[in-house]
């Protein structure tokens with residue numbers, strides 16, 4: 001299982017699991033929010049996360065694909081453990097209804113369709129594959145569910161894999177030997193300046209930036225080709 005969005009942990013959240021809607025939400029006011037909203041603005045997404053890809057969290061099936069007044073463009077996805085995910089407010093769809101997909105397949109893009117105050121995706125998960133909005137206890141906290149089932153445990157490892165993939169495409173055979181422990185990346189900062197950062201993958205799978213650049217900025221704004229550093233032991237501590 002994987003996070004359904006890249007940079008899942010760093011994307012600011014709106015409503016959280018089981019938070020009540022405020023009075024400004026009309027007919028929803030006072031009702032319990034049964035999922036998690038992922039959205040927000042940052043340097044990487046000045047217009048929120050509109051257009052960010054939504055990925056299948058596991059192998060599974062698209063059991064529903066609808067456009068509804070409240071949820072907007074909506075996907076219902078049955079995961080490999082038999083839980084039903086709903087993804088709401090999508091910009092568009094990237095899969096047909098009833099598609100069988102593998103983990104990581106693009107399902108659609110984050111949008112703001114339906115009743116929504118800005119680009120975000122609403123994610124909720126029902127145990128046992130049965131959706132019943134009246135049965136609050138059948139909804140699982142998506143973050144807890146992901147923490148229990150995700151692989152790898154560290155989301156930064158996915159970003160490392162992505163940069164390593166770029167490096168391998170560039171260097172081909174020369175890169176197929178041992179995986180480097182440190183890769184240098186040129187990062188374009190929000191103010192337009194650039195800086196060279198070093199990122200290191202430790203033996204326990206954690207990934208750190210030497211200069212403290214956030215992984216969000218790092219993944220969005222890395223320029224050029226990562227260059228491997230030969231021997232991590234010769235570099236200063238991270």
Ligand SMILES: [Zn+2]
Pocket residue numbers: 015033035036037121122123
């Ligand atoms: Zn929501």
